[in-house]
Amino acid sequence: MRIAVLLSAGRHPVSGAAVLPRLEAQAIRIAAGLGTPVGLHAGPDAAAVADALGQGLSRIAHVALPEGADPVPVLAASLRAMAPDLVLAGRRGQGGDESGIVPYALAAALGLPLIADVVAVAPGEAAGTLRLDQSLGRGALRRVVVRGPVVATVHPDAPAPLAYAFGQARRGVIEPVAAIVPAGPAAAPAAVEERPYRRRPKLVKGAPTGGSAAERLKAATGEAGAAASGRLLVDPDPDEAAREILAYLRGIGVLAPPSPRPNP
Amino acid sequence: MTRPRRDPRAERAAIQVAAGPRPRFDRSARAAGGRPRRDPRPERAGQRVPGASRPRYDLSQVVPAQALRGEVAVAAEARQPAAAKILVVEDPAFLVAVVPDAAGGRLSPHDRQVLGAARVLAGREGGILVVSVGPCEACGPAGADRHLALGEVGTDPDERAARVAAALAVASPRHVLFPESLDGGDLARRVAVRMGVPLFDNAEVVAAGGLVRPARGRRVEQRAAPGLLASVAPDAVADYAGPPREARPLAHDLPPAAEPASTILSVARIPADPATVPLSLAEFVASAGNGIRDLDTFRQLVAALHATPGASRVLCDAGLMPRHTQVGASGTVLAATCYFALGISGAPQHLQGVAGCEHVVAVNTDLHAAMIERAGLAIVQDAQAVMPALLRLLAREKQEAGEGS
Amino acid sequence: MTSFMPLTTVFPGLVWAMAALALVQVARRAALWRVGAAAPVAWLHGLAQLPRRYLVDVHHVVARDAYASRMHAVVAGGLLAASLLTALAILPPLAGSRAYWLLVTVAFAVTAAGSVLVGARRYPVKQKRLSAGRFQILPVLLLAYAVGGTLTALMLALGAGGIALPFTLGLAAAGGLGLAFEVRQGPMRHAVAGALHLAAHPRPGRFEGRPDTALRPLDLGAPRLGAEMPADFTWNRLLSYDSCVSCGRCEIACPAFAAGQPLNPKRLIQDLVAGLNPAEPAYAGNPYPGGREGQGERGPLARLIGPDARIHPDTLWSCTTCRACVEECPMMIEHVDAVVSLRRYQALERAALPEKAIGPVTELRQAGDPGGRPLAARTDFAAGLDLPLIAGRGEAEILLWLGEGAYDLRYGRTLRALVRLLRRAGVDVAVLGAEERDTGDLARRLGDEATFQALARANVATLARYRFSRIVTADPHALHALRNEYPAFGGHYTVVHHTALLLELIRAGKLVPQTLPDLSVTYHDPCYLARYNGETEAPRAVLDAIGLARVEMARSGKRAMCCGGGGGAPVSDVPGERRIPDLRMAQAAETGAGIVAVACPSCTAMLEGVTDRKAEIRDVAELLLQAVEAGR
Incomplete structure (x- = not known):
């Protein structure tokens, strides 16, 4: 099976070092289980994705592209030439706009279906089909069978990336590929303003929007919610304790109510 | 500005006690308007932990004074808001x-x-x-x-x-x-x-x-x-x-889209199996600690609750539970909605593993265990006794439900 | 027989025949060593040093077991003397001398006594750590050769002859030729391989009084990185594994073996031997705990590591690189080097790190810290302390290397105590702050040499920008890397452990501790300080200076047991029956001390993590600060 893995020029969130984004490393792992994948990167510098050679890829095709240019036309042209059966990408590539739109634009340009957030890919029962498991969160899956070729993005719950093997990395090759179509004009610089990231407090569920300052503080520091309404039963009868526990579990919705479901 | 204007004079008149030459007011009865007045004394009494020879208090719970006096129903009724008016934007600008x-x-x-x-x-x-x-x-x-x-x-x-x-x-x-x-x-x-x-x-x-x-x-x-x-x-x-x-x-009259035939052949939803889902993804984790001696009952309970099994490090070290079930800083850090800790006192490393859990239910014999402190529902009781009770209750419910249908 | 050749010729002839047979057997064996990679060996120097290495260094280890030492002196000395003397009797003047034969008789009698000592370790019941198999017939062969030799020589000395002589000579021949035959794949191999190994030892520094413990840098341009199969080891390493005498001292010292993890150093070395030689007799010692029998292909080109190969990956990743086995090995085998060579291939060529170790090693490579934490956060522990950055001043008397422990809340307390002590003593100290990357120790022990070398080069470049006279660190792992392993990358520093510096300050009168006499303490030696660097006295002297009642654990100093925190073992997390720190804390509890003094962030973390522990874990610096502040 021919598999292409789209690679982007990632940055380590803490050190800022050029690294392979974790999701793309996970994509390589999925791809390596199916065949011999080829990496594809469009950008000014291939060194940014050389890490991928140590994490399961033996070959990366690199389309040189000026900084800020739209990668979709050249990637689409390269993929048309490669004609892979499966194109894997992270759910949000780094280094460009980082809006996660490139796989969708590519799928549209190639006329292929796109399956988002997959955690596993396997060949389908019928020839030419693929079975993709989409994550629905919390371990639940949606199993989609598609007639290939198909574009898929990878979800963080996919198997963890392979370790980096220095010995394999030095044997891997990065092949420069001439851009088949002229790079699209650099997208009009969007009116975005960049500044250092500032972490914002997450909304606390059930926090009072009004309420006193003390209540909001309690909510923000986690003293509220469960703990504030916390109940303490000391030496209850075990049966009473059991009733309390079941009532509580049903109250927060992790345990189904006792009434029989019409059709489980 | 939607709050009704208060009339202090009328409020005072309402709480005046009739008897006596001097005007006297019963402020404890003031239920209407504003926050109910707090009475620290019964609140404190409500926090008292029964059973101990020395008075001991659980400061994490606040029992409203009204609840102690059986007034909670009245208060709720009094605070019932009038049916809110529906806001209509007749002609939105955009x-x-x-x-x-x-x-x-x-x-x-x-x-x-x-x-x-x-x-x-x-x-x-x-x-x-x-x-x-x-x-x-x-x-x-x-x-x-x-x-x-x-x-x-x-x-x-x-x-x-x-x-x-x-x-x-x-x-x-x-x-x-x-x-x-x-x-x-x-x-x-x-x-x-x-x-x-x-x-x-x-x-x-x-x-x-x-x-x-x-x-x-x-x-x-x-x-x-x-x-x-x-x-x-x-x-x-x-x-x-x-x-x-x-x-x-709004009514719509969109023409049915003329899409090319989809290449998606089939779609099936596979619900997460709580018994096998990775611990880090599980929604509801029931976990056993040192206070559990009968692990068979624990496993039955986990299955009956449709929970994912977890364990403290001590049990994993002792080989009583598999290593991948270990919860904590050196095991798995959870993102569960609910964590049900049975017989776990809550070592700091263990609590790090459950820091992300929204709800915690703890059963432990030690009132001062850190896990009891952390829990939304804390039961100071031998987990070994509570587990069979839970199983009995679940079995009875199942039976009743079976008869009901 | 006597009719056509005199017995005085036949008997020495037997010894010559034994020598010839042994030589043939050695030559057959040497063909296997030659498949190994080339290694530079100073032969002349090594051979010249051989007697000293044997009589001093080997004896020092062997003598820890007094019985074994005595037994070996008697049996080996007797055997060599008797055989040499008999061989010389080929010269007619000696052969004719009855007195000479009496001397030979005495030599053989000594050998016989030694053989009984050898046999007593194995019969009627074998000591548990010893291997069975061919080793069980060793005392029999020795006894046959010695008794046969004694009787033959005695009869020659007495001039008696007759019917008994062919029998005694036959007995000696059976034993002697058997021993010589055993030189190829039996117990007697250790004598020849051991002697050659001492001369061609890959770490000659061990015998010259310096702790030669630094791992050798790997040439990252080599066609194959690390060892996949026996042929990837250098020939003198293959030779060293052949010298293994299966005495089992390593398995008694090994913390992973004690914890029931699937590692037994003796078995590991024997598996390397068996991997090289397909005809090797079956292993007959204690197995890998909870492990399995060796299986899979054998031969110089056979894969050594794999779920289906001779050595299971779990065995490889169980090692804490504590060097306890190396310290105990009477044959001077370097087990840890073998483990790291094998790990290097797994990590660099196959990316087959243990699943849980991938994260830390990846972060180390990408962010310079195994936790992926911001380097600038390393000094967070020192909030409110006067701890200047060296970047602002360019120089300092002492550069304090913080290490990974600085991120840990618990160990931050120790570092705070250390910084306060240094401040109080008026030491001119500074830190690198955000410029300090991890030393790469974790990556190197786990075999990721590429990451280690990148970090080492980056750190050496950083350190080259500043002037300081010494580096002080509280982390023995960092100390070992900086002191012993960075010189290969151009970084030559004077590196001091914090306990040594604190002792210096006490002796110079800059720190005046009060005594804390009502505390009892036992000191746990960190492997990377005691065994890797031979420093066991400074921390004890500091503890004595504050007047603590110090008790020693059964295993202490250079023979201390590991806490389980080294070599990436905590991140590999191979399951065992027990945990190493639990075992170590139980040993500490035996002393009855209320405090276990430590001097390493890994030991602190591992020992603090023991549940139901009675003793407190305190760093030497914390205890000293308490004593110093008690004076106020």
């Missing part, structure tokens, strides 16, 4: 569309937050249009002025995107917001590609002046004026908190 996930026809908490964000963009003049695929309940209380329910579509997400894009083209809103959830983010990008407009994704700040999102691995943030399409990060924007709105249903 529309802000929200495309919720609305799985199963109900708004998710994330959808509600997106509606809250939409209200920020719509302000007073704008109207919020919910565009749902399939039915969607209770859009009005969540802040929708208009509601456009599109017909159900098949399994192909592209078909759904085509339908939404067509509806948006007709409604021509000023902004469209999606939840940046698994399906919502997917739909947003499909719609963006279809409409050929950029998407400002994963906005963590939504204000009329601009949207902010993280970029470059959260090293920078980007701010831009709200464009046509944007998606909103979870737990970043507060829900709509104003009075309910009308969510006036």
Whole structure:
């Protein structure tokens, strides 16, 4: 099976070092289980994705592209030439706009279906089909069978990336590929303003929007919610304790109510 | 300014005690208006832990004084708000569309937050249009002025995107917001590609002046004026908190989309099996610690509760539970909704593993265990005795349910 | 027989025949060693040093077991003397001398006595750590040769002859030729391979009084990185594994073996031997705990590591690189080097790190810290302390290397105590702050040499920008890397452990501790300080200076047991029956001390993590600060 893995020029969130984004490393792992994948990167510098050679890829095709240019036309042209059966990408590539739109634009340009957030890919029962498991969160899956070729993005719950093997990395090759179509004009610089990231407090569920300052503080520091309404039963009868526990579990919705479901 | 004006004179007259030459007032009976007065003495009494020879208090719970006096029903009745008036925007200056996930026809908490964000963009003049695929309940209380329910579509997400894009083209809103959830983010990008407009994704700040999102691995943030399409990060924007709105249903006469035949052959949903799901993904984890001696009963209980089994390090070290079930800093860090700790005292490393759990239920013999402190429902009792009781209760419920049907 | 050749010729002839047979057997064996990679060996120097290495260094280890030492002196000395003397009797003047034969008789009698000592360890019941198999017939062969030799020589000395002589000579021949035959794949191999190994030892520094413990840098341009199969080891390493005498001292010292993890150093070395030689007799010692029998292909080109190969990956990743086995090995085998060579191939060529170790090693490579934490956060522990950055001053008397422990809340307390002590003593100290990357110790022990070398080069470049006279660190792992392993990358520093510096300050009168006499303490030696660097006295002297009642654990100093925190073992997390720190804390509890003094962040973390522990874990610096502040 021919598999292409789209690679982007990632940055380590803490050190800022050029690294392979974790999701793309996970994509390589999925791809390596199916065949011999080829990496594809469009950008000014291939060194940014050389890490991928140590994490399961033996070959990366690199389309040189000026900084800020739209990668979709050249990637689409390269993929048309490669004609892979499966194109894997992270759910949000780094280094460009980082809006996660490139796989969708590519799928549209190639006329292929796109399956988002997959955690596993396997060949389908019928020839030419693929079975993709989409994550629905919390371990639940949606199993989609598609007639290939198909574009898929990878979800963080996919198997963890392979370790980096220095010995394999030095044997891997990065092949420069001439851009088949002229790079699209650099997208009009969007009116975005960049500044250092500032972490914002997450909304606390059930926090009072009004309420006193003390209540909001309690909510923000986690003293509220469960703990504030916390109940303490000391030496209850075990049966009473059991009733309390079941009532509580049903109250927060992790345990189904006792009434029989019409059709489980 | 909607609060009724208070009349202190009348309030005083109402609580005056009739007898006696001197005017006397019964302030404890003041139930109407404002917060109920606190009475620390009965509250303290309510916190007293029964059973101990020395008085011991559990300061983590506050029992309202009224509850102790059996007045809670009265108070609740008195505070019953009048049916809120439905706010109507007759002729909105512009529309802000929200495309919720609305799985199963109900708004998710994330959808509600997106509606809250939409209200920020719509302000007073704008109207919020919910565009749902399939039915969607209770859009009005969540802040929708208009509601456009599109017909159900098949399994192909592209078909759904085509339908939404067509509806948006007709409604021509000023902004469209999606939840940046698994399906919502997917739909947003499909719609963006279809409409050929950029998407400002994963906005963590939504204000009329601009949207902010993280970029470059959260090293920078980007701010831009709200464009046509944007998606909103979870737990970043507060829900709509104003009075309910009308969510006036709109009729639509969209032509059925002529999409090419889908290459998706089949779609099947595989629910997570709590027994095998990785611990880090599990929603409900029941965990055994040193206080559990009978692990067979524990396993039965885990199966009966449809929970994922976990364990403390001591049990894993002793080989009583497999290593992959270990919860804590050196085992798995959980993201569960509920953590049910049986016989676990709560070592610091263990508590680090459950820091992300929303609810904690603990059963432990030690009143002063850290896990009891952390728990939303804490039961100071031998877990070894509670487990069979739980199993009995579950079995009885099952039996009754079986008879009932 | 006597008719055509005199017995005085036949008997020495037997010894010559034994020598010839042994030589043939050695030559057959040497053909196997030659498949190994080339290694530079100073032969002349090594051979010249051989007697000293044997009589001093080997004896020092062997003598820890007094019985074994005596037994070996008697049996080996007797055997060599008797055989040499008999061989010389081929010369007619000696053969004719009855007195000479009496001397030979005495030599053989000594050998016989030694053989009985050898046999007593194995019969009627074998000591548990010893291997069975061919080793069980060793005392029999020795006894046959010695008794046969004694009787033959005695009869020659007495001039008696007759019917008994062919029998006694036959007995000696059976035993002697058997011993010579055993030189190829039996117990007697250790004598020849051991002697050659001593001369061609890959770490000659061990015998010259310096702790030669630094791992050799790997040439990252080599066609194959690390060892996949026996042929990837250098020939003198293959030779060293052949010298293994299966005495089992390593398995008694090994913390992973004690914890029931699937590692037994003796078995590991024997598996390397068996991997090289397909005809090797079956292993007959204690197995890998909870492990399995060796299986899979054998031969110089056979893969050594794998779920289906001779050595299971779990065995490889169980090692804490504590060097306890190396310290105990009477044959001077370097087990840890073998483990790291094998790990290097797994990590660099196959990316087959243990699943849980991938994260830390990846972060180390990408962010310079195994936790992926911001380097600037390393000094967070020192909030409110006067701890200047060297960047602002360019120089300092002492550069304090913080290490990974600085991120840990618990160990931050120790570092705070250390900084306060240094401040109080008026030491001119500074830190690198955000410029300090991890030393790469974790990556190197786990075999990721590429990451280690990148970090080492980066750190050496950083340190080259500043002037300081010494580096002080509280982390023995960092100390070992900086002191012993960075010189290969151009970084030559004077590196001091914090306990040594604190002792210096006390002796110079800059720190005046009061005594804390009512505390009892036992000191746990960190492997990377005691065994890797031979420093066991400074921390004890500091503890004595504050007047603590110090008790020693049964295993202490250079023979201390590991806490389980080294070599990436905590991140590999191979399951065992027990945990190493639990075992160590139980040993500490035996002393009855209320405090276990430590001097290493890994030991602190591992020992603090023991549940139901009675003793407190305190760093030497914390105890000293308490004593110093008691004076106020």
